[in-house]
Amino acid sequence: MNELTEGRPGQRLLMMGNQAIARGALEAGVSVAAGYPGTPSSEIIENLAGVAAAAGIYVEWSVNEKVAAEVAAAASFAGLRSLCVMKQNGVNVASDFLLHLAGGGTRGGMVLVPCDDPGALSSINEGESRHFARLLEIPLLEPGDFQEAKDMIKWAFELSEQIGNLVMVRSVTRLSHASGNVELGPMPDFRPKARFRHTGFILDPRQGAVSSAPVAYKHDLQQQKLEKAQDAFENALFNTYTGPENPELLVITASACNLYCREAIEILGLSDRAGLLKLATTWPLPNNLVGRYLEKTGRVLIVEEVIPFLEENIKILAAELALEIGAKTIHAKRDKTLPSVGEMHPDHVIAALAKIFDLSYEAVSADYTEKAGLCVLAGAPGRDLTFCPGCPHRASYWILHNVLALDNREGFVCGDIGCYSLGMRETGYFSLKTMHAMGSGTGLASGFGKLGPFGMDQSIVAVSGDSTFFHAVMPALVNAVHYNADITLVVFDNSGTAMTGFQPHPGLETDAMGQSAPAVDIEAVCRALGAQTTVCDPFEMDQTRDILLEKVSGKNGVQVVIMRRACALSPARRGRPEYEMYLDPQICIGENCGCNKLCTRVFKCPGLNWDDQNRCARIDEVICAGCGVCASVCPAGAITRKKRT
Amino acid sequence: MAADAKLPGDPYNLVITGVGGQGNVLASRVLGNIFTQQGYRVTIGETFGASQRGGSVMSHLRISETGTWSPRMPRGRAHVIISLEPTEALRVLADYGNPEVILLCNTRPVHSIAVISGQARYPQQDQLRQWIGDLSARAWFLEATRAAMEMGNPIFANIMMIGALAAADILPVDKDSFKAAVSQIMPEDKVAANCLAFDRGGQMLLKKEPGP
Numbered sequence: 001m002n003e004l005t006e007g008r009p010g011q012r013l014l015m016m017g018n019q020a021i022a023r024g025a026l027e028a029g030v031s032v033a034a035g036y037p038g039t040p041s042s043e044i045i046e047n048l049a050g051v052a053a054a055a056g057i058y059v060e061w062s063v064n065e066k067v068a069a070e071v072a073a074a075a076s077f078a079g080l081r082s083l084c085v086m087k088q089n090g091v092n093v094a095s096d097f098l099l100h101l102a103g104g105g106t107r108g109g110m111v112l113v114p115c116d117d118p119g120a121l122s123s124i125n126e127g128e129s130r131h132f133a134r135l136l137e138i139p140l141l142e143p144g145d146f147q148e149a150k151d152m153i154k155w156a157f158e159l160s161e162q163i164g165n166l167v168m169v170r171s172v173t174r175l176s177h178a179s180g181n182v183e184l185g186p187m188p189d190f191r192p193k194a195r196f197r198h199t200g201f202i203l204d205p206r207q208g209a210v211s212s213a214p215v216a217y218k219h220d221l222q223q224q225k226l227e228k229a230q231d232a233f234e235n236a237l238f239n240t241y242t243g244p245e246n247p248e249l250l251v252i253t254a255s256a257c258n259l260y261c262r263e264a265i266e267i268l269g270l271s272d273r274a275g276l277l278k279l280a281t282t283w284p285l286p287n288n289l290v291g292r293y294l295e296k297t298g299r300v301l302i303v304e305e306v307i308p309f310l311e312e313n314i315k316i317l318a319a320e321l322a323l324e325i326g327a328k329t330i331h332a333k334r335d336k337t338l339p340s341v342g343e344m345h346p347d348h349v350i351a352a353l354a355k356i357f358d359l360s361y362e363a364v365s366a367d368y369t370e371k372a373g374l375c376v377l378a379g380a381p382g383r384d385l386t387f388c389p390g391c392p393h394r395a396s397y398w399i400l401h402n403v404l405a406l407d408n409r410e411g412f413v414c415g416d417i418g419c420y421s422l423g424m425r426e427t428g429y430f431s432l433k434t435m436h437a438m439g440s441g442t443g444l445a446s447g448f449g450k451l452g453p454f455g456m457d458q459s460i461v462a463v464s465g466d467s468t469f470f471h472a473v474m475p476a477l478v479n480a481v482h483y484n485a486d487i488t489l490v491v492f493d494n495s496g497t498a499m500t501g502f503q504p505h506p507g508l509e510t511d512a513m514g515q516s517a518p519a520v521d522i523e524a525v526c527r528a529l530g531a532q533t534t535v536c537d538p539f540e541m542d543q544t545r546d547i548l549l550e551k552v553s554g555k556n557g558v559q560v561v562i563m564r565r566a567c568a569l570s571p572a573r574r575g576r577p578e579y580e581m582y583l584d585p586q587i588c589i590g591e592n593c594g595c596n597k598l599c600t601r602v603f604k605c606p607g608l609n610w611d612d613q614n615r616c617a618r619i620d621e622v623i624c625a626g627c628g629v630c631a632s633v634c635p636a637g638a639i640t641r642k643k644r645t
Numbered sequence: 646m647a648a649d650a651k652l653p654g655d656p657y658n659l660v661i662t663g664v665g666g667q668g669n670v671l672a673s674r675v676l677g678n679i680f681t682q683q684g685y686r687v688t689i690g691e692t693f694g695a696s697q698r699g700g701s702v703m704s705h706l707r708i709s710e711t712g713t714w715s716p717r718m719p720r721g722r723a724h725v726i727i728s729l730e731p732t733e734a735l736r737v738l739a740d741y742g743n744p745e746v747i748l749l750c751n752t753r754p755v756h757s758i759a760v761i762s763g764q765a766r767y768p769q770q771d772q773l774r775q776w777i778g779d780l781s782a783r784a785w786f787l788e789a790t791r792a793a794m795e796m797g798n799p800i801f802a803n804i805m806m807i808g809a810l811a812a813a814d815i816l817p818v819d820k821d822s823f824k825a826a827v828s829q830i831m832p833e834d835k836v837a838a839n840c841l842a843f844d845r846g847g848q849m850l851l852k853k854e855p856g857p
Contacts, residue, residue: 121692
């Protein structure tokens with residue numbers, strides 16, 4: 001049974017936040033959903049794609065977030081409800097289109113769901129999408145629990161149609177990737193027909209052309225839409241207050257912080273002294289509602305993650321209302337009551353409340369904390385992230401590392417976001433030296449590749465994943481080819497968007513809904529763009545090393561090497577080891593070998609352990625994925641492999 | 646403990662910890678479904694994503710009769726910790742442990758690359774047990790991975806630990822509620838093997854006294 005479509009109204013299920021968002025979109029009658037994979041957002045599109053046929057909807061993993069927004073907007077222009085999903089970085093990518101979209105308006109309800117990652121649990125930034133709501137001048141909603149994650153999506157679609165513009169519903173990791181109980185609502189049983197009406201007067205919002213021009217006229221219209229949303233926010237039942245009539249302290253919060261605040265107030269026994277105003281509508285603020293609560297007290301604590309967005313907006317409002325409601329003492333990030341980087345946590349709120357109310361709070365005795373801390377220090381060695389056993393990236397970086405050493409010109413690798421970002425750490429032999437946005441490795445390499453006349457004589461390598469290649473590398477590659485930059489681009493083609501859970505991309509023969517689709521061939525694209533292109537297998541280490549060394553050492557413009565090998569966790573390889581691995585303890589002479597434990601000290605696959613008692617390497621049969629690569633790493637030939645049948 | 650028994654605390658706080666790939670997320674989902682089916686409110690906070698790649702993975706389960714709690718547990722508030730890897734138990738004890746906490750620990754080590762490469766040492770088993778025992782009220786050490794390998798796949802260790810939790814008789818979890826929850830999220834042909842792993846975990850616990 002698929003709970004997402006077959007769950008009955010009134011039924012209460014345990015749902016991940018992202019499932020709740022997907023169910024909310026279905027209950028709202030969404031017709032089209034598009035996105036680009038990115039943690040913590042991916043399960044929304046994944047869940048919708050899984051029920052696309054049953055629900056009669058169209059779902060795609062678009063090539064990047066800008067195109068996803070365009071695909072969803074097209075559905076809206078044709079009168080359908082559409083959903084667009086991405087992680088926080090994606091909003092940066094889509095923002096050029098979104099700015100124009102918000103200026104021109106939408107028709108069928110359109111909801112943008114960015115999932116932010118405060119604390120950067122699965123990101124290399126903790127950038128914020130909330131600011132985009134203010135920049136784009138569109139309404140921003142933030143669910144405060146799992147039930148709201150579902151219900152507010154439905155409301156967002158209604159609001160979008162009411163005002164004729166895009167609505168943003170922002171989630172965060174601790175909602176998207178956490179789970180809670182959600183009571184289901186009814187599913188719609190109508191399907192609207194798609195038609196783009198464009199034959200009316202050019203400025204007619206329902207029948208004319210769609211554009212953000214003429215700007216002065218449309219911008220004014222856009223601001224009227226925002227005011228309409230603000231009016232609706234004044235009476236929104238999702239904005240809630242719990243606490244005494246006149247609290248000593250008013251806590252204002254939104255999103256997952258709502259749950260942290262609630263628990264902190266409970267733990268400190270402050271429910272009679274502190275009131276909690278949980279806002280679901282955080283841009284524009286419902287001025288009257290917030291003003292009414294500010295009036296009740298002289299002291300305020302604002303709890304939010306990362307950048308002081310609510311804090312700034314509330315302070316502006318408090319300043320505007322100061323003559324009516326009096327001056328307020330506002331504790332938040334700017335006065336250092338709360339940290340301004342990283343995730344929020346109930347303990348941060350407990351500490352802030354304890355300070356404000358002058359209470360002492362000790363979670364556990366200092367004695368226990370000290371003892372446990374010492375045990376961790378002595379007995380729990382750190383776990384640096386590493387490539388999975390059997391991962392093709394370990395083999396690829398091993399080759400790259402060796403090639404750059406053989407080339408001996410202090411060469412370096414430019415990269416970006418994906419599992420292969422770990423190339424910057426131990427597991428990738430510290431090969432990766434720059435890491436920024438999707439596709440930036442190739443763009444930076446293109447720039448480095450033109451610095452020869454300034455005396456730069458290092459070899460320059462860019463790396464890209466297969467999904468990233470389509471997302472943002474292609475324009476950078478065109479640039480490098482056109483300007484004849486001396487670079488080698490290595491495409492780590494592991495047959496899927498592996499980092500985020502194997503979502504398909506345009507290079508594959510299957511689409512998000514499991515339908516067959518024409519695959520775009522990376523090799524053919526590179527050749528067509530004018531790059532010398534070779535395909536090799538990273539598991540054929542010696543051969544691939546020789547090919548790559550020739551490419552990197554030569555000075556012949558743009559060279560592309562596609563390292564092709566499916567991810568160890570891919571459905572095609574998972575649980576199907578290719579080889580039985582054997583380690584002969586007679587041959588492995590460990591510390592006495594000239595290699596000084598090359599396999600465990602340097603290569604460091606989690607499937608290989610060092611056996612302290614017998615002083616030789618050992619295959620960990622629970623972890624080894626049977627890829628066979630370490631057989632080519634051991635200089636003594638102590639590791640052998642036998643093909644499984 | 647029978648399915649209609651009261652929770653020994655509200656919210657009742659359970660942590661499942663381990664290393665990426667040990668089936669931690671699935672175990673928390675199964676337990677979450679067991680309690681949801683009994684009418685409790687459940688919140689699960691999980692740390693995964695990049696952590697799959699050899700990092701620590703931790704799930705916080707908050708079980709309550711009254712409502713939704715924070716997916717991040719406040720410090721020192723765990724009632725039970727299920728650890729699929731022994732050094733991860735120490736890490737969780739330091740943040741969420743307290744002298745009353747109950748611990749169920751799988752003994753099989755997973756070496757991090759710092760240990761593999763020789764930059765750090767993995768502690769001796771008896772030393773680890775001593776520390777974990779000192780930091781908890783009761784601690785069971787079970788060779789779940791070994792038993793799971795006897796069943797043909799080390800991944801069953803997570804379900805064995807749930808079986809052990811049921812046998813420890815501290816929470817309303819029994820075989821029927823487990824079977825119903827597993828059937829909800831797994832294909833039918835996998836249910837029998839998981840029920841076997843659940844039973845096996847329970848038997849392992851009953852044969853043992855808590856302590857190192």
